[in-house]
Amino acid sequence: MSNEPRIGVYICHCGTNIAGVINVEELTEFASKLPNVVIAKNYQFMCSKPGQEMIIEDIKQHKLSRVVVAACSPRMHEPTFRRCVQSAGLNPYLLEMVNIREHCTWVHEHEPDKALEKAKALVATAVARASNLEPLEEKELPVVKSALVIGGGIAGLFAALTLANSGVKVYLVESSPTIGGKMAMLDKTFPTLDCSKCILTPIMNEVANHPNIELLTYAEVVDVQGSVGDFKVKVLLKPRYVDPTKCKACGECAKKCPASAPNEFDMGLSKRKAIYLTFPQAVPTVYTIDPKVCLYFTKRDRMGRPICGVCQKICPAQAIDFNMQPKTVEINVGAIIIATGFETFDPRLKKEYKYGVSPRIITSLEFERILCATGPTGGKVLCPPDWKEVPKRVVFIQCVGSRDLTVNVPYCSKVCCMYTAKQAILYKERVPDGEAYVIYIDVRAAGKGFEEFYRRAVEEFNVTYIKGRVGEIVIDPETKKPIIRVEDTLAGCMIELEADLVVLAVGLRPSQSTLKIAELLKVSRSPDGFLQELHAKLYPVQTAVDGVFICGCAQGPKDIPDSVAQAKAAASAALEILAQGFVRTIGHVASVDKELCSGCGICVSVCPYDAIAIKVEDGRRVASVEDVKCKGCGSCAAACPSGAMQQRHFKDIQLMPVIKTLART
Amino acid sequence: MNLPAKVKVAFYWNASCGGCEEAIVDLGEDLFKVLEAVDIVFWPVALDFKLEDVERLSDGEIDVAFINGGIRFSEHEKVVKLLRRKSKIVVAYGSCAHLGGIPGLANLWTKASIMDYVYLKAPSVVNESKTLPKEITQTDAGDLELPAFLDALKPLGQVIDVDYYVPGCPPTPNVTLKAIETLLSGKLPPKGAVLGASARALCDTCPLNETKPEKLAIKEFRRPHTFIPDPKKCLLAQGLLCLGPVTRGGCEAKCIKANMPCTGCFGPLDNVLDFGARALSFIASIIDQRDEEGIKKALGPIIDLVGQVYKFSLPSCPLRGLIKRKEV
């Protein structure tokens, strides 16, 4: 059989949409005379069953090797005709569609002669292009049916559970010694005033006990290679110096431990020992030694021996092991979900609010710890640092580090209005004769039950809301109490409000680990610093990196219900790949002629998907395309200075005849 | 095609700076090896043969004619057509013959305004009689002839049929030697091939290629005279407009090794339609700016983009017939 292409051209009447404007017989006659055209026909509705069958019959009978269909837009029916030729045994990429309806007869109705002329030019072009088309493969690559969830907060927990309950093996990696995240630090949650830990700990236990979840706490992701369906991830397991298989969490070690440090879980408002359990319900319930504080590690005697080892001596389970080493494990997963959460805005950036100058000025998260029964005061509202005085006037200041261009944070952190209302209510519950003020710009209470909750704060608990932006806080030199200076914009006057305690409603910022993971996984960040979703409206949990999903506050500020919803969405998106069992590459991917490639690397610089890398092959640096990552845009082919990089189905030799024919005719 | 023992060669120069003639001499001791194998029958710059000597040869008697320089005058046209008749193989030697070369940039201006500027208006000209060159000047002793200044400068291939090309401004000794060896070997590549050089871009053999960062992202290009580049790091990555990625290699990266960016004298690779356009595409591709203002700023220091990307190849541009020439 000769190598000359045998082209069949099929012209659709599309009822009268095409045939009503141009003479389809003349067009067919014209087509039949074009180079390599073996047969040219026209029919009323090419996309109909008889129309498609005509093509299939002709492919078989006339041994056609290319098919051109001149009809409506390929955006409409290219898949239809590709399937059609495929069923006749022809590679679907050997079909070329010509748009003589949307781009011709429908827009040049009043100039039928010119429309026919244009249709002829378009058909001639399509025939020239068809002659140069090549069969292309859509590869199916197997997918590893397991997933990695990075982050053990409420979002990460639900993402892991949703996947695990669907039969997927999940590795949940959390950098701190316990899962639970920020939600474990909360006293009550709005708007229901549920006890946070009470609703969280059952979830934490479910995760710990789930047969499909492997919990890797006090661990960090340090390297990710591969692509969707087959990621190879290196996880560093930090040494606790306590054997998790032996530790019974009796707490004897902590009782005797001589060293202590500020307790991060209480935001520094209390102390913890060098050997510690983050909180009593921590999962896993295993103590951890902080080597930066522990005397065994930090102090040696003159002979070079550690001066302390008390915990090891008294541990009834002999669980202490000072010789533990960091360990790196490698896991293989098909999808990754990032749920690395948030951190709060550092109010020291707002110097005028004097955070750090007076102990009476604290952040909302610090106040939350004070409210919490497991916090530094056992849930009693008392002023730091002495914990003796009950504050009779608490002033909450909204939008600290949100909606504020002076600190480069233009966005709204979404949850602060609600958590402030909650904190004000909780304060009033415990100190009924106290005064609670909230200084706000707007009150945003958009969620279910939120407006009603805010109204409760105002009407039931008599929280006073003052609309204004706090100019500054000054410390009274005598009383040492903070005085808030603000314009009450509704009353139209300046006020100076002296407070016993000031709570700054700090905004949400992307956490440090979010920033690190973004770089590692090559996920871009939005202008606000959080992780960038693939499409703001339609793909909120996907990223530009196939197989990597995001959820929770890593994607943007949100409350618990939204975090849970997004976590389940991310898991469901991951399941689309994992349940299917394979990923398909597209046909029109980039392809490099390694002989011609000089390894200049220009292509690597333009690829939005990091699908190209320069590798050393046969002693030469050449570009190498990862088909599964390539999305087929063609930018690399356009950038390639030597013509070595081409885009299949849109190669220079396939496009140039199109351009030439259209320019000439 | 088997060439006879003592191969007859000719060298000729058109609108040439003389560098390509020097390039032959630059072969150094290898020149003696070449001279053993060839019999030079015409080389105006070095030997005393006249045009009549060439005219007396039979057609095709010259085995290989190496012609350098662009076609600028009617005389050039005449001589190269003569040499074509008299030669079996014609080699366009050097950028000017290959692509048009630097003098090709004159095609941006009208012939009349070039004449005007060069002979009347340029700051260093003193020409009170306002004399312009004329093709025929009548004198008492007879007519004096000057060759005509053609409308456009053309590369050799646009005037006669060319068999092979040797690239470079000038071709480096290693390329010249390899080209000559190929021709003498008798194993000739397909007609139209570029001899002596690489089939890949310069980056392939550039010692600095491996120092490139993973991604190139230039916020603003820099001119070579504004700073001293680090000789151990890719010049393109340092913001210089190095055309290495788009230029045919084979020159052993001599300019790079002298700490200067490549200007593209070896021309495009096979399958590249237009050097300048291909260069524009890759340069644009590494600009790290997202709006028109930023892109123009990135280009800012590059005040003559045409001169940069079409330095050697303007007469070969597919648009040459459509250029609206400017007044100087």
Next chain:
Amino acid sequence: MSKSEFEPRIVVFACNWCSYAAMDLAGTSRIQYPPNVRIVRVMCSSRVTPEMVLTALAEGADAVLITGCHPGDCHYLVGNYKTLARYTLLKNVLDELGLGDRVRLEWFSAGEGERFAQYVRSFVEEIKERVVNLQASTPEGGR
């Protein structure tokens, strides 16, 4: 050739996701525009090279229009920024060569069918005004 007889031929590059869809929409809405345009479909406007534009002009097109998604909306995230850079550099060179008015870059979202038709109408008129057949006007008379 007089202005009334001259019909310019414009080659248009359209990206599969936005601009080609806009052109389809013009069709579905039956918005009429002059038949002088010939559309080349690519997946992303970033596939279009200066060489392609040069080829179109050299082979007889009177003008070239590159179209794609609005910046920020590229289906392939950042492709159209590369298109913009390539076009900007090409325009710089074409302006020097006196051909800058023949090549344009314009963004169309999938919903801008009417705007595309309008753009074609005015572009055709403009080219008619300024260019009386590329081939006939230059001294070299083409290639």
